[in-house]
Amino acid sequence: MQKKEPIILVTNDDGINAPGIRALVEAVRPLGRVVVVAPDSPQSGMGHAITIGQPLRLDKVQVFEGIDSWQCSGTPADCVKLARDKVLHRKPDLCVSGINHGANHSINVIYSGTMSAAMEAAIEDIPSVGFSSLDYSFDADFAIAARVARSVAERMLSTKLPPHILLNVNIPVVSEEEFKGIKICRQAYAKWQEEFDHRLDPRGKDYYWMVGKFINMDEGDGTDVQALADGYASMVPITIDFTNTKTKSWLEETWQF
16 A cells, blocks of 8 residues: 655745745645645744734735745734634644754744744644754855755654644755754753844834843753754754743742742
């Protein structure tokens, strides 16, 4: 009996016309039937927002040759919801999100639309993974990132995976000679130290522009930040259960109600 071709949902947060999603589509095209549902405009930093109180638009478009594609007026999480309910009418076998133009390691996973799309799929028990390149430029070279994406997607499709699996994969900006492979890591304790630059518009009214720098406060071994600095692609398994079990146990032992 012939094995059924897997369905691979491709989405992102940079928009359906971003070079990163094109690189991802080409990377996973040989692995199954690829369907794209992605935002019609950039949605970076959107996190896990969903659209309520206003209608969503879903339009079929011709963006990738030979690939069924839809653009959505909503958020990355909206794209996954609509893909399952209105496009595929079933769960895909795999959801891949990206390739993002910019890092989504450490604390960035909370803000990332790329990772929130993948997380939405994981909530529905669809194996999912987000891919991000540390190169923020629109014309970034995605050759290494695409090769990593193909390898990870192929492994996910060929392995019996645990429920609600969600992977966060980041790819460094290095040459082919400098790239060392994929390393499974833990999430670093690192964050953005933000400031707000105060400016005046032409009418003399105040406005603020967020600026800042990325600070790594985690000097321990095995982090995604360290792996990327060493020339590896980092892979961090993410959980959709936010319960801090250590603090839960402490509260149960020390707080009385």
